[in-house]
Amino acid sequence: MIQTPDTVFQSFTETASPDQGPPRLNKLREVMRGDGLDGFMIPRADAHQGEYVASCDDRLAYVTGFTGSAGFCIALQKKAGIFVDGRYRTQVRAQADTSVFTPVNWPETKPADWLKDALPNGGKVGFDPWLYTPEQLEAIEKGLKDGGISLVPTENLVDRIWPDRPAPPHGAVRVYPEALAGKSHAEKRSELAKALKASGHTAAVITLTDSLAWLLNIRGSDIPRNPVAHGFAILHNSGKVALFVDPTKLSADVQTHLGNDVEIAPPVDFTKALTTLAGPVRVDKSSAPQAVVDALETAGVAHAFDEDPCVLPKARKTKAEIAATTEAHLRDAQAMCTFLCWFDAQTPGSLTEIDVVRQLEACRRDTGKLLDISFDTIAGSGPHGALPHYRVSEASNRTLQEGELLVLDSGGQYEDGTTDITRTLPIGTPGDEERAAYTRVLQGMIAMSRVRWPKGLAGRDLDAIARFPLWTAGQDYDHGTGHGVGVHLCVHEGPQRLSRVSSVPFEPGMIVSNEPGYYREGAFGIRIENIVYVTEAPSLPGADAREFLAFETLNFVPIDKRLINTVWLSREERDWLNAYHAACREKVAPRVTGAVREWLLAATEPL
Incomplete structure (x- = not known):
């Protein structure tokens, strides 16, 4: 007998709307023209570079219909390419309208090569600096050298054509038992602080949600299937942490667990806090948003590219x-x-x-x-x-x-x-x-x-x-x-x-x-x-x-x-x-x- 519980975690509703792809692409092109852009890059990513994203951040699916967990689109005025790897080459053809979106085999075809072929006379291609890392942009810009094509940071153009965009998630945070973690978050912070000092760094910017969860022995509920909370943090080489997360997600028990060495502030304060730091500040160029580097450089705060200090200890x-x-x-x-x-x-x-x-x-x-x-x-x-x-x-x-x-x-x-x-x-x-x-x-x-x-x-x-x-x-x-x-x-x-x-x-x-x-x-x-x-x-x-x-x-x-x-x-x-x-x-x-x-x-x- 097949068991059919009243509720299941998995939904069988088709969330993508391939038929909406062409009209949404047309609206995006209108916005691009209004901003003087020849193209706009749409990654399947959020500001935390997680594989899974909240519905409010699923811009790639909204525009193209493609719901795979990896890939990106580059929309130009006359063509639009969806870049997918070998896992998704059949799926993308089924989910996206290929009369307007051209599947591109990636990483065999690099975005810079595709852009140079598509824009032989050069042009300006916009991107959201919160959704791209310095490493990703560096690779594209290196490939575009001498091609007359420039990458232009801008606000997210997809958000401007998405009238019913869902609200950001608001899931509760809970304490993860120390008995299961094997170390207290005080021990983890102390060990990483010593490593930061040894590297000559005053602080490290942490933007990966699972790094935050591991470091502070907490778990969240902002992303289905992944027990993480959206947020950012600055780990100082003193072992103290500034945690930028919606305070209403934190119960009194969680705040007691975090203690006095973890200062809590809303995410909107994150950028301003970056500008007040004394460098050099460690930034992971493979996971931090380009917007973090931009904020530090604008404020004259020295930064050093190095790995997120949580990544290897967590592994x-x-x-x-x-x-x-x-x-x-x-x-x-x-x-x-x-x-x-x-x-x-x-x-x-x-x-x-x-x-x-x-x-x-x-x-x-x-x-x-x-x-x-x-x-x-x-x-x-x-x-x-x-x-x-x-x-x-x-x-x-x-x-x-x-x-x-x-x-x-x-x-x-x-x-x-x-x-x-x-x-x-x-x-x-x-x-x-x-x-x-x-x-x-x-x-x-x-x-x-x-x-x-x-x-x-x-x-x-x-x-x-x-x-x-x-x-x-x-x-x-x-x-x-x-x-x-x-x-x-x-x-x-x-x-x-x-x-x-x-x-x-x-x-x-x-x-x-x-x-x-x-x-x-x-x-x-x-x-x-x-x-x-x-x-x-x-x-x-x-x-x-x-x-x-x-x-x-x-x-x-x-x-x-x-x-x-x-x-x-x-x-x-x-x-x-x-x-x-x-x-x-x-x-x-x-x-x-x-x-x-x-x-x-x-x-x-x-x-």
Whole structure:
């Protein structure tokens, strides 16, 4: 029986309005002409550079109809390009009116190159300095050199054509327990203050919402799926903090928790406070708005570009955080196994994608600990599985049919952890090509799970390991192999990544996903994902006297064996899978009963 709770976190309403794109673009062009601009850049970003934005900041979707979590539009008088990466190239064609918006493959095509081709005689292109970082602008301006095109800071032109723009979010802030964080916010502030002094910086500007949440041991509710609050902060090298957040979001308990060393002021005071600082002030050029640099320079305050001081300490999880998220993942495994038992009892043609999403969320809710989902569940069946970030809506919902695959990527937000897991499930009996691709993806996932590496390597050094089995068949995937994950924070967290573009060395305590995939447009998709964390690798007999690191797995949910060409697996791969399934049985079986326990025992039988 399908559970249908009265309320679910995930909505199935189509929020984009592709038909409104052309008239809205025309209005934007009128405003551009009135301001003497030849173009305007519209990022999918807010002032905090978060992946997910509040409805009031979703300007890219408002103008274009495209709702993906990454991308941007450059609107000119006679053409408009939507720049998207490999995850969204099918989605953008479905959501935007391509008669007026031209999809552009990014990062293969750089915005500066596109602009020079589109404006051969030069021109002025406007941008909102609160939505672009110095690093982003520097890269574009470098590419525009000698092209006669200038970038012009301006107020946001989209806001001027958006009459019913939603109000900014006003979610309550709550205290995050020190027992789960592993350190008090006083300890964190003191440690970072010492680092600032050592770097010769008087203060650091913090604009990332998850940095604020981590630093002050607070969580918010301004962004769905991400427990963060909109705000800014200035961390002084004395350890004191000026926090710029709407004071009405802070209860008396939160204010008591923050204490006297955290001064609270409304966000409108942030810019003025910047102008009163004595430099040099640290600014992260990859995440702070250009408007921050402009305010400092106008006031003559010296600044130094350096990394947000919270980013790396936040990524190196404490023992308490690892213990907490371990428990969260085991609780989530209980919910996943309950769902998978139910799913296997259904017949092809009896379920839709929305049915799947609702049932899985209901299983997580039944734990009694679910605070939110960590992102909108991806339940892509058949051809929808080939869209890595597919989001089912009432309009796109389809029935799961015999012979198809279902890519099910989901996660939960619990107070003690943020989970993320993907399993690819057979619907009836899929074909040989699907089984072959599934086996290669699994081999890549196992290889990454087993890898040991000398300390100092980064994601770019390891990413190919997961791709090698696919490469032997001339196949690949257009997303990174893994992203960082927070602990009851953002499900996508930096700076570490398993990606060919990541140069951040892995360190013990860092959490990252391991999720190779394969996608055949119009046919099927495959992805298998576990979450792992970096740990010191056990010593081996005869090994070199150097430090090695390894991954420890956090997810313990059976990997579907029905799609594996078992004869392709090496002895080591088979041994890993059998050991993994034995761990699933050991850790999760005591948490389930009845039919779910029977399903788990059968699903974890060794190959």
